[in-house]
Amino acid sequence: MPSxxxxxxxxxxxxxxxxxxxxxxxxxxxxxxFSEEGPSKSGLRVVPSLAETARRVQSTTLATDRVLPVLEAxxxxxxxxxxxxxxxxxxxxxxRSLALALMAxxxxxxxxxxxxxxxxxxxxxxxxxxxxLKRLVVVNAPDPxxxxxxxxxxxxxVDLILVSPRHRPLAAxxxxxxxxxxxxxxxxVYMSPGVGHLIDGWPGRLDFHFSINEASWVGSDADPxxxxxxxxxxxxxxxxxxxxxxxxxxxxxxxxxxxxxxPEGAPVRP
Amino acid sequence: xxxLTVPPTTVRTLVVDCPDWxxxxxxxxxxxxxxxxxxxxxxxxxxxxxxxxxxxxxxRCEAQRLCPEARVLARDEVREARGxxxxxxxxxxxxxxxxxxxxxxxxxGVQGPIRLFGGEVALVRxxxxxxxxxxxxxxxxxxxxxxxxxxxxxxxxxxAARSSGVAPEGAVIVPQGGSPDFLAPLPVEVLTMDGLKxxxxxxxxxxGLVTLGAFAALPAADVLARFGADxxxxxxxxxxxxxxxxxxxxxxxxxxxPTAFDPPVEQIDRTVFAARLAAEVLHERLSSxxxxxxxxxxxxxxxxxxxxxxxxxxxxxxxxxxxxxxVRWQLEGWLHGPPALRPTSGITLLVLVPDEVALASGHQLxxxxxxxxxxxxxxxxxxxxxxxxxxxxxQVPEWQGGRDxxxxxxxxPFVELVEETGLAGQEGRLSGLSDKSRxxxxxxxxGALPQPFPAAVHVDPVVVEVVxxxxxxxxxxxRGGLSGVPNRLAISLPFVRPYPEATWRERITAWAGPxxxxxxxxxxxxxxxxxxxxxxTADGVxxxxxxxxxxxxxxxxxx
Numbered sequence: 001m002p003s004x005x006x007x008x009x010x011x012x013x014x015x016x017x018x019x020x021x022x023x024x025x026x027x028x029x030x031x032x033x034f035s036e037e038g039p040s041k042s043g044l045r046v047v048p049s050l051a052e053t054a055r056r057v058q059s060t061t062l063a064t065d066r067v068l069p070v071l072e073a074x075x076x077x078x079x080x081x082x083x084x085x086x087x088x089x090x091x092x093x094x095x096r097s098l099a100l101a102l103m104a105x106x107x108x109x110x111x112x113x114x115x116x117x118x119x120x121x122x123x124x125x126x127x128x129x130x131x132x133l134k135r136l137v138v139v140n141a142p143d144p145x146x147x148x149x150x151x152x153x154x155x156x157x158v159d160l161i162l163v164s165p166r167h168r169p170l171a172a173x174x175x176x177x178x179x180x181x182x183x184x185x186x187x188x189v190y191m192s193p194g195v196g197h198l199i200d201g202w203p204g205r206l207d208f209h210f211s212i213n214e215a216s217w218v219g220s221d222a223d224p225x226x227x228x229x230x231x232x233x234x235x236x237x238x239x240x241x242x243x244x245x246x247x248x249x250x251x252x253x254x255x256x257x258x259x260x261x262x263p264e265g266a267p268v269r270p
Numbered sequence: 271x272x273x274l275t276v277p278p279t280t281v282r283t284l285v286v287d288c289p290d291w292x293x294x295x296x297x298x299x300x301x302x303x304x305x306x307x308x309x310x311x312x313x314x315x316x317x318x319x320x321x322x323x324x325x326x327x328x329x330r331c332e333a334q335r336l337c338p339e340a341r342v343l344a345r346d347e348v349r350e351a352r353g354x355x356x357x358x359x360x361x362x363x364x365x366x367x368x369x370x371x372x373x374x375x376x377x378x379g380v381q382g383p384i385r386l387f388g389g390e391v392a393l394v395r396x397x398x399x400x401x402x403x404x405x406x407x408x409x410x411x412x413x414x415x416x417x418x419x420x421x422x423x424x425x426x427x428x429x430a431a432r433s434s435g436v437a438p439e440g441a442v443i444v445p446q447g448g449s450p451d452f453l454a455p456l457p458v459e460v461l462t463m464d465g466l467k468x469x470x471x472x473x474x475x476x477x478g479l480v481t482l483g484a485f486a487a488l489p490a491a492d493v494l495a496r497f498g499a500d501x502x503x504x505x506x507x508x509x510x511x512x513x514x515x516x517x518x519x520x521x522x523x524x525x526x527x528p529t530a531f532d533p534p535v536e537q538i539d540r541t542v543f544a545a546r547l548a549a550e551v552l553h554e555r556l557s558s559x560x561x562x563x564x565x566x567x568x569x570x571x572x573x574x575x576x577x578x579x580x581x582x583x584x585x586x587x588x589x590x591x592x593x594x595x596x597v598r599w600q601l602e603g604w605l606h607g608p609p610a611l612r613p614t615s616g617i618t619l620l621v622l623v624p625d626e627v628a629l630a631s632g633h634q635l636x637x638x639x640x641x642x643x644x645x646x647x648x649x650x651x652x653x654x655x656x657x658x659x660x661x662x663x664x665q666v667p668e669w670q671g672g673r674d675x676x677x678x679x680x681x682x683p684f685v686e687l688v689e690e691t692g693l694a695g696q697e698g699r700l701s702g703l704s705d706k707s708r709x710x711x712x713x714x715x716x717g718a719l720p721q722p723f724p725a726a727v728h729v730d731p732v733v734v735e736v737v738x739x740x741x742x743x744x745x746x747x748x749r750g751g752l753s754g755v756p757n758r759l760a761i762s763l764p765f766v767r768p769y770p771e772a773t774w775r776e777r778i779t780a781w782a783g784p785x786x787x788x789x790x791x792x793x794x795x796x797x798x799x800x801x802x803x804x805x806x807t808a809d810g811v812x813x814x815x816x817x818x819x820x821x822x823x824x825x826x827x828x829x
Contacts, residue, residue, distance in 0.1 A: 052497055093811050096725035096829040112648040122826065123667045123679035124723035133667045135645075136654055138681060140663045150655055157651030159644070215810050217780070217828070234720045234782045235804050235812050235828060261722040 068106040068159060068187065072131065073267040075257040076157070077210070077244050080250050082106065084185040086247075087178050088200060091192060094240050096121065097129060097260050101267045102210070103160045104130035104217030111159035116151055117141035118164040118191070128265035143167055148173040156184025164191045165201065175203035208246035215240045237263055239270065280511065281379045281447070284393065286361070286401055287417045287431040288354075290314045293376025294405065294415075295350040296343055305333055308345035315340070331670065347604050350374065354409050355603020358580065359611055360404035364397060369565065369581040373599060377424050390443055394418050398438040408607075417441070422449040425507045429453070429460055442718040449510035454483025461504050470497065470504055526623040527552045534616025536600045541570075541617055545597040549590035552622050562587035565626035568600050573615040578604050581625060593622065652684050658714045673718040673787055674802075675727045675814070675826050717721040717787055719802060724814055724826035731823035735760045736778075736805075736815060746801045746817055750786035759807055759815070776807035804828075 067081040082088075082102065090099045096118075103113050112135045115121055117191035127133050137158075142150045144167040154161050155177060160207060181188050192201050218240045237259045262268035288294060292306040292314040303318040312333050315324045322337035334340070354373035361368045361376065365383045370376040380393060387393045401416045408806070419430025421444035430452065434442040444452045456475045458481065479485045486509040493505045527548045535541050556563055565583040582588075582596040605612065652664050665681040672678045735743045738754030745753045760775040783803035800818030802825070807813070812828035 048449060050494075053495065053498060093809070094725075094829060100725065110644050112644060114648075114651075119729045120726045120727045122675055122723055122727045122829075124675050124679075124727075126667075127669065127679070128721060128723050129725075133646075133669065133679070136667055137648070137684065138665045138667065140659070140665070142659055142663070146658065150658060153654045153658065154651050191768045217806050217810070217812050235806070237724060238812070238828070265722055267478040 026145060066185070068111060069109055071101060071105045071267060073258055073269050074101060075261070076269065077242060077254050078102075082187055082206075084187060085182040086207035087181060087190065087204070089190045089206040089209045091210070092171045092240075093215050094212045094238065094260060095191050097238075097267075098126065098210055098212060098242065099162055099189050100126050100129045100131055100259060101190065103162070104266070107132040107135045111135065112137065113160040113162060114139060115145070115156045115162045116154070116156050116164075117166065118162065121162075125261075128261065130266045137157070144169075148177065151177055151188075152180060155180045155186045155188070158186060160187050160189065162189045162191065168201050169203060173201040174202065178204060206246070208244055208249075210242060210244045213241045213243060237261060280449070281424070282381060282420070282422050283377050283424045283427040284380045284390075284397065284418060284420045285375070285424065285427040285431040286357075286397060287378045287419070287428070288357075288374045288401075288405075289415065289417060289432075290316075291350055291354065292345050295353045295373070296346060296396065297409070298343070301339055303340040305337070305340050306343050306345050306502040309529060310349075313345055318678045329670070347373070347599075348606070351599035351602040351616055353405070353603075354599060355600070355607045355611075356408045357401055357404045357601070359607075360400050361397070361561040364393075367581070369583050370596075370599075371583055373430075377427060380420060389421055394420065394443065395438045398441070401703050418471060420444065421452060422446065423507075423510065426510050429456065450483075450486065450725060453508060453510040454481060454486065456482050458482055458485055458508070462505065472746060473497075482510075486510070521624045521627050523623075523698075525552070526621055527555070527556055528619060528621045531616070531618050531620070534618045536597065536616045540606060541601055541620060542594060542598050544593050545620060545622070547595055548620065548622050549597075552593070552624065553590045556627060563593070563624045563626070564588065564628050565624075566593060566596070567623040567625045568593075568597055569619070569621040569623065570601065570604065570617055571619040572613040573618050574613070576613040576615070580612075583626075585627065597622075658685060671715055673715050673789065675719065676723050678723070697821040717813070719785060719787065722828070724828045726827040727827060728824060731816070731825050732761060734815065734822050734824055736803075736817075736822045743821075746784065746786075750784060750801055752784055752801075752803075754779050756803065759805060759813075778805045779808050780806040 005099065034067055066084050067083060069081050070078050088102070090102070092098075103111075107113055108130065114129065114137045116139045121131065121138070123136070123138075126136065139150060144165075147165055147167070147169060151161060153162060177188060180186075190202050190206065215238055217235055238261065240258050240260050243253050243255045257270055258267050259270050260267040286568060293300075293304065293306070293316060298304045298306075298316060300316050301318065303316060303322070305319050305324055306313050307330055312324060312326055312328045312330070314326065315333070315337075319333075319340045322340075324333045324340070330342070332711070332749075334342070350373040354370070354376075358368055358370055358376060361378070363677040364387075365378045366380070368376055368378045381392060384390055384393050387396050390765045397418060398416060405416075415436050417431045417434045417436065418438070419427045419434050420433070420441070421430045425450040430442040430444050434440050438714075439689045458479060460482070461471050469655040475487055478665050479488075485505065490502065490505055494502045497504070497642050528683040529544050529548045531541070531544070535544075552563065556699045565581065566588055567579055567581050569577070569579040571577050576603050578600070580596075580600050582593075582600075584592050588596075601617075629669055643700075647750060656664050662683045664684040667681055670678065670680045692784065736756050737758045737760065738744055739757045740754070741758075744756050747753065756778050758775055758777055781803055784801045785803070786801050788799045800816050802814060802816045805813055813824050814826040814828070815822055816825040
């Protein structure tokens with residue numbers, strides 16, 4: 001077994017990653033002990049205890065941790081990502097796809113999504129947009145009385161909660177949920193039930209409001225209409241005009257044009 | 271790997287593996303294509319089915335696609351446990367130190383018995399005879415097959431058994447001190463078989479360490495620093511010099527948990543129910559000392575003084591659920607096993623004795639893809655909501671493939687995992703799943719709708735009328751062609767929630783299709799036949815409209 005060459009190469013791979021740049025100085029000193037130019041020359045090599053290693057790999061809260069990442073295509077609408085702890089409304093024809101697109105990137109980086117009370121959500125479409133299905137949980141529409149406790153159980157425990165209540169929640173419930181989201185860092189995404197409706201059922205203020213103002217489907221590149229002459233074609237991409245209004249944005253909001261779904265399924269900018 | 275000496279701590283072990291125990295227990299003809307399903311996955315298959323490509327761990331639909339003529343049987347764990355009890359009690363004539371892992375797999379140390387039988391070869395021959403005789407006596411499978419491996423340490427012996435042929439001729443005996451050399455060329459994926467995390471194996475492969483030998487060549491201290499206790503355990507297994515878990519220690523006898531039954535209990539269910547409480551108590555006791563059980567002795571006594579004691583282990587540490595499973599297996603085997611061994615009265619005492627414990631490493635955050643704190647929190651929240659809304663109210667999706675948007679992803683109820691693993695186990699269960707890449711790679715479903723998929727799949731599809739320019743309803747001929755060009759979509763039903771007007775009609779501006787579908791035409795009751803078209807109406811909304819049983823329905827909306 002040739003052991004010398006691979007071992008020295010792999011030891012560099014196995015060295016602790018440079019994740020701890022923000023450690024306090026006394027820890028940096030301690031880290032110095034483990035490095036090559038440290039006292040290891042003198043034969044002393046300190047192996048950190050398991051508890052110590054566990055403490056080190058624990059996540060630290062950085063400024064960027066207060067933001068959930070979003071897909072590249074949505075950078076025009078959310079240049080800094082999705083701020084944790086906010087409430088978001090999504091409306092217009094294509095609201096479901098847009099809501100899924102908002103959450104897709106975060107699920108890939110370890111965030112969980114819970115969908116409360118949208119029995120119609122197309123999960124194949126969710127996977128196509130880029131949502132990691134292994135971090136998605138679906139909760140059947142609870143009875144109106146239990147709706148707020150169920151949503152509250154997820155606030156703080158999962159990063160993204162998509163709600164689509166069939167009833168009109170009480171203003172006090174919604175206010176409490178929004179406050180808990182701010183505290184727990186979860187993002188509550190509200191989508192009105194049905195298809196193509198406006199935000200009308202939410203009895204509270206939403207921090208951000210995305211709306212799809214215009215949507216048009218196109219077939220193949222050559223022929224922008226699908227099958228109008230019985231041609232074998234299919235739906236391919238949809239061009240949507242999205243605008244977002246809300247806290248900290250200019251009064252006219254931000255606007256962008258997206259292909260949702262794009263030619264590969266995931267949204268792209270044309 | 272020269273220069274390594276085998277410390278005396280490694281127990282030379284013999285492993286008996288009956289690879290297709292679920293088949294043996296169901297008494298299946300080995301020449302007939304048969305597959306046995308447990309929890310929706312293939313757990314065993316006969317040689318003809320395996321020849322068609324069926325493998326353990328496949329999903330039912332996949333296996334049936336590969337081997338449609340196979341007979342599908344449900345796994346019967348009770349029969350498996352009963353049958354294997356006969357094997358274990360027969361082996362107790364060879365050595366009193368038999369440790370069972372699950373029905374179909376057990377091991378024992380060879381040091382004592384080889385003195386009795388005069389060498390390992392003779393021991394293997396004798397063991398084979400005993401096992402096959404026990405199987406034949408309980409009138410299980412006609413041609414029972416058992417594999418035997420002998421090596422230093424249970425891990426190497428288990429792999430030797432897996433790689434061996436039919437015993438006694440095919441048995442693999444790794445010479446004393448030869449475990450490191452035996453293990454070195456094996457791929458690191460074999461670590462996953464012993465209950466260790468598959469993620470570690472993946473990580474090692476990505477680091478270029480594809481064999482156990484390459485992994486074993488790393489300094490143990492570096493492995494510990496990088497991968498923690500789990501990693502060090504794996505490293506010890508891979509080195510083949512010491513397969514004990516990190517921090518194994520002797521157990522104080524007062525940790526045992528006895529449960530007395532007064533009056534005596536005859537039913538297994540009641541005993542198992544009590545065993546669950548006892549297992550929780552044991553788990554609590556051990557974890558408050560920072561240790562976890564890796565091997566357990568389950569002792570049962572009856573009113574008439576009959577006594578059975580079995581030693582059980584698992585690849586890693588035993589969770590309360592795993593302990594309860596083993597209590598059930600042992601009781602099934604004893605109370606319903608061969609009449610000669612059956613007790614004559616009710617159970618009066620059940621004792622769980624931790625036989626071997628190791629330091630509980632707890633749940634450490636992974637470097638890549640292991641269950642994280644977020645997974646754990648999500649799991650706990652789901653469990654809470656299941657408590658609030660009842661079982662089945664929280665579901666997790668699983669990609670299964672299909673021709674229609676409503677069948678492509680299956681929802682399965684969230685199963686509350688009792689231990690502190692949170693959703694990690696859930697994720698493991700769904701390992702074959704369903705990211706975007708996966709969805710695009712699934713095997714072809716001829717006649718499936720093309721992508722993109724609709725974002726709203728209606729649970730209660732609305733009946734609509736599809737008419738052509740002259741106002742006549744569009745129908746389909748025998749070949750799946752439409753009778754006219756769809757021109758208008760109309761709902762003339764009483765008020766339907768998403769569509770605010772009583773009569774709603776919309777001009778069709780574009781459409782595509784038709785895509786005919788004719789599924790399960792061989793099954794009168796479950797046959798599904800119809801035609802699907804995509805329509806875009808003047809309001810800009812695209813919908814999937816399906817004609818089945820003479821009615822058009824809006825099955826989905828491309829929302």
